[in-house]
Amino acid sequence: MENRLISDIVSENTNMRSGPSNLKITDIRVANIDGAPKHCPLIKVYTNQGLIGYGEVRDASSDTYALMLKSRLVGENPCNVDKLFNRIRQFGGHSRQGGGVSGIEIALWDLVGKAYGVPMYQLLGGKYRDKVRVYCDTDVDGKHTGTDMGRALKKRMEAGFTFLKMDLGIEMLLEEKGCLNAPMGFLDDIKKYSAKAVMHQSGSIDYELMRGENYRVFTIPHYATGIQITENGLDYMENYVREVREVIGYEIPLAIDHLGHIAWQDCIKVARRLEKYNIAWLEDVAPWQNTQHYVNISRATTIPIATGEDIYLHENFEPLMEAGGVSLVHPDVLTIGGAMETKKLGDMCNKYGVAMAIHMAESPIGCMAAVHCAAAVRNVMAVEFHSIDIPWWNDLAKGIANPLFQNGFIDVPDKPGLGIDELNEELIAEHLHKKYAGQWESTAQWDHEWANDREWS
The missing domain is CATH 3.20.20.120 (Enolase-like C-terminal domain)
Structure with missing residues (x-):
């Protein structure tokens, strides 16, 4: 495999129906699954040419971090990854707060690779290892x-x-x-939280019942x-x-x-x-x-x-x-x-x-x-x-x-x-997170979200 020319790979995989310069984002939707190993919000970025880019918000996070970006991306060409990343990077943050920007960025690269028929590693400059x-x-x-x-x-x-x-x-x-x-008493709080965390993992307790100890301890x-x-x-x-x-x-x-x-x-x-x-x-x-x-x-x-x-x-x-x-x-x-x-x-x-x-x-x-x-x-x-x-x-x-x-x-x-x-839609349906509604349902409520995003006057 390592001896194959990249031109051969492109020739085999190029989607001849795709016109990358005319590609446009038309929609962004999510499906939240649980137990893989944690809560995982999956992302689909749809386009006008039928190509779909897959992304994901960081584990144990919220799909809101991705959906709040929708109105800033629909109508744009996903192949302009750097331009779009610099538009949305201000809405990311450390830990799980980075998950929306990061997941969308991955979906954009997935679309670019599909549009041009090349693997994502090639878009990053090629690979060091097979x-x-x-x-x-x-x-x-x-x-x-x-x-x-x-x-x-x-x-x-x-x-x-x-x-x-x-x-x-x-x-x-x-x-x-x-x-x-x-x-005194602090280790008892940790014990309470740890016990409830085990129950939460087994599905026998809601996160809300862990929240008190979580704030006191962590x-x-x-x-x-x-x-x-x-x-x-x-x-x-x-x-x-x-x-x-x-x-x-x-x-x-x-x-x-x-x-x-x-x-x-x-x-x-x-x-x-x-x-x-x-x-x-x-x-x-x-x-x-x-x-x-x-x-x-x-x-x-x-x-x-x-x-x-x-x-x-x-x-x-x-x-x-x-x-x-x-x-x-x-x-x-x-x-x-x-x-x-x-x-x-x-x-x-x-x-x-x-x-x-x-x-x-x-x-x-x-x-x-x-x-x-x-x-x-x-x-x-x-x-x-x-x-x-x-x-x-x-x-x-x-x-x-x-x-x-x-x-x-x-x-x-x-x-x-x-x-x-x-994606295996039947399997996703079996493992949907019980706290979240539906599978790739409409996100029209995010279509017109707007703010003056400029960071300078």
Whole structure:
């Protein structure tokens, strides 16, 4: 495949009925699915020539972030991606707030690829690799040991995955005596929230009933919670990781996420305990905005430090890289602003000698967007995957490889755009989110939304 000329690919895939210069956006609609692995708002951008571009709002977000952009895009040529992105970029923000702009940007590139008959990676400058490594995030439900986690990770290895990640959060210390100290009653709030979160995932409780604990617990930044890990807690966490390594060995990379809302000083204590276990990286150890906290942690440990899934726009990564706060950036294509922002971040990584891994916890639309970006960026280590245990996930999109994963890699498709022929509408109907109405229903209520968008006088 790698020896084929791009002219051959274009000739095979060009839609001869398409006139790219006359292509116009006519409508934008959404369908909200649940459990893939989270709430995923899917996007369709319709055109006057019958081409449909697929996009997706970031996981656990709102379709409003995309639909509010509709009146600013209908009637425009989707092939003018840079022009349209610069029109709507002001309406994006960090974390899930970047999902509307990012998802629309991906749908625009999908349309451009379909109109011209080329894969999305080619529109980003071509590919560095023909297949993309996937690292498999792994969870174990309920109270468990490091040995239990190690066995779960071992199954990923047996399935062919060559890179692993797990959580190592302070939540595991909540029921262990003498492992945490905190302001009186605060740990009880965390326990309540955690219990309701489990019930929410099972569908037995509404998010509204979690909201009180959520605001009390997780709107406080890490450095202001007052939570500290005791020596007993550090012993427990180190022993957990030691047990994991005893099962999976030391030949495979193991990254760690979700330490919890603890101050940077405690992150250093944890990191120093874990250095001997060859950790690939520690992720999101502080709010990403706290550059100096990342610098403090990075200087105090030999474990690579990573963050970035909640950062919108590539330039907002630069303070962390310039200061030496991270060894690896971890953007989500559906937060950063889409494919071109991911490409620009890759170029910036080259400037500072920083590696990249791509966060991805979405449907096959978000997954294929990440794959094309990973193919087009030189220094990508791997793309994350959260849905290996969801049997219907791969079937949501028609035309992609099924199974998508081969020995821990995804082959980069040469089909136009994202490489998705169409979505599995029957399967989407089975998994519609119960809180949202319908499947690709009219969004006419957004047709005339208007404001004076200019950012200067």
